[in-house]
Amino acid sequence: MTNHKRFWKRERAAYRVLIVICAAVLVVAIIGVYFADKSDEEYVAVSEEDPNRIENGIHLRTGLVEAEGLMETVTNCTSCHSAKLLTQNRLSKEGWVSAIRWMQETQNLWDLGDNEEIIVNYLAKNYPPESKGRRENIKKINWYELQ
Ligand code: HEC
Structure with a gap:
């Protein structure tokens, strides 16, 4: 094989790798979009909270x-x-x-x-009248000296 031919063979192999990578990225992107759409549908289905909880x-x-x-x-x-x-x-x-x-x-x-x-x-x-609406007055207070 001449040097010239070997160069082109290597070049073609590099292109092939590049094409495979591009195809893989495309497949991942398509799968991603597909699943993203799915999860959007699920969000729409979430119900409101019960107003009488x-x-x-x-x-x-x-x-x-x-x-x-x-x-x-x-x-x-x-x-x-x-x-x-x-x-x-x-x-x-x-x-x-x-x-x-x-x-x-x-x-x-x-x-x-x-x-x-x-x-x-x-x-x-x-809600009867006799129920206490406020707390009772404090009866026992432990006073202490301020230093
Ligand atoms: C059609 C409208 C309406 C409905 C329904 C209603 N009320 Fe009233 N109520 C009023 C208005 C207007 C006032 C006066 C509000 C103010 O003073 O700011 C009031 C005031 C009150 C007051 C205070 C009265 C006072 O002397 O200050 C109480 C207690 C009360 N309502 C209880 C009730 C109860 C119990 C019900 C259910 C059976 C009820 N309301 C349904 C319109 C309504």
Whole structure:
């Protein structure tokens, strides 16, 4: 073999290696695009969180206590104002009924039908007037001398 022929043979081998590498890169890229598309589809399928999730006995969206009548109260009493108006107004059964009557007469609150008793019972039981809204005064204090 002459030097000239040997040179061209080596050159062709180098080209072949180059073409194989290019083909491999292309295959990897195509596979990558294929799988990237797949994972996009999975993201679309993720569902929203439950708006009525309850954790540690508290309805997270409104902060109301989980008990019988919770969902009736959430549905009827938190669409116009925050549930804080319920939790901050601790009332007796009569007090809750008169608050409802006042809203029905002046604020366009609808007739609650059978749900009124369920809601009033829920509120009077879980947000009654005698419950302490604040912590008690501290009774035992250990004073100490500042050095
Ligand atoms: C149609 C709208 C609407 C709905 C529904 C509604 N309220 Fe009200 N409520 C109001 C308005 C308006 C006020 C006055 C808000 C203010 O003073 O800023 C109010 C005030 C209150 C107050 C405070 C009253 C006071 O004397 O300060 C309480 C307690 C209350 N609502 C409880 C409830 C309960 C319990 C329900 C469910 C049965 C309910 N609300 C549903 C409109 C509504």
